[in-house]
Amino acid sequence: MRASISAKKNPSEGTIGPYTLEQFKELAIKFHGYPAPGILIGGAMVALAQSKLPQGTLFEALVETSKCLPDAVQLLTPCSTGNRWMKVLDLGRYAVTLYDKFTGEGWRVHIDEKRLEAWPEIRAWFLKLKPKKSQDTARLFQEIEEAGEGYLAVQPVQVNPMWLGKKETGNIAICPVCGEAYPAAHGAVCRGCADGEPFERSLRVL
């Protein structure tokens, strides 16, 4: 495995999808606030998954962590949180799957820890081997640029049917407690009133 990876070493070196690394860093600063290593690495992951899909595939995205990686998906694909073509599951794994939205056939990319030996700073970042303040950021970025997709594993997957298709909201009801609209299917009152709200409200409504 390692040999075949080395043979096609760094096909994407210095680029992320249609962007140079510098262009992508600029996009990351604008959208994400800063050019986090996780966004750059995520960008390489998304670009690799996307390269495996047949041209013209209408695809959706499944991300297994909420950290950084979702923003790489949102920067490089039409999938977003609000259009719900991107789903974020809190599985805690740094992995992304892009899949045909009709058939569920897709490609999952994850960071293969066993392939990280050649890039100690990426490895230290990924496995949190040192505190952030001891991180050698310049070297980390250099390794990310040099490594390309050398430490990424990509695997065909078949996404389960429950993730395919659009969930319809159904009828809308007015919650008898808060007076706001919500999906009737949620029950007799809205979830905010049933399960507790994430805030205390002032009595003042403008």
Added chain:
Amino acid sequence: MRASISAKKNPSEGTIGPYTLEQFKELAIKFHGYPAPGILIGGAMVALAQSKLPQGTLFEALVETSKCLPDAVQLLTPCSTGNRWMKVLDLGRYAVTLYDKFTGEGWRVHIDEKRLEAWPEIRAWFLKLKPKKSQDTARLFQEIEEAGEGYLAVQPVQVNPMWLGKKETGNIAICPVCGEAYPAAHGAVCRGCADGEPFERSLRVL
């Protein structure tokens, strides 16, 4: 209440935050795929909440639905899914709160169904009173433009402490089942292996 709303009628008519409605529609097409009514309405909601925060406030966002509204937040504020300054809760309510990330003091904006009488097409969209194909899209957009923030309610809230501050991931472990890295705090195996994965994997790993 209604009188005071009418008195300051449509202060934001034709603009969404720093953008004209047309500019914002362009952004929505690029990021969200299409200029969904929910994005334009969401834009007015986010802009209203943001206008209530003292200048220079470092804020985060709490969105109570995954439909459209999160993308308005991502287009108009520094908050995103991947930088985790935006949290999306599936409460089913079309509402957004922007709050001081340190104190939790913020402003929640929701659509007040009782104020929607003057805008029947927005009301029909919001309460799903007619099927999408009977929706008069031109009129809907016109009403959104004319209504400004006239049907939006805004309320001071105090976000609960559990939503403030950054959750640290802690140590990273390697899952003995899938061999991938995950937060050790999740348990003896990763959540994907413990709770079931959203896909079937091929045995082929590239």
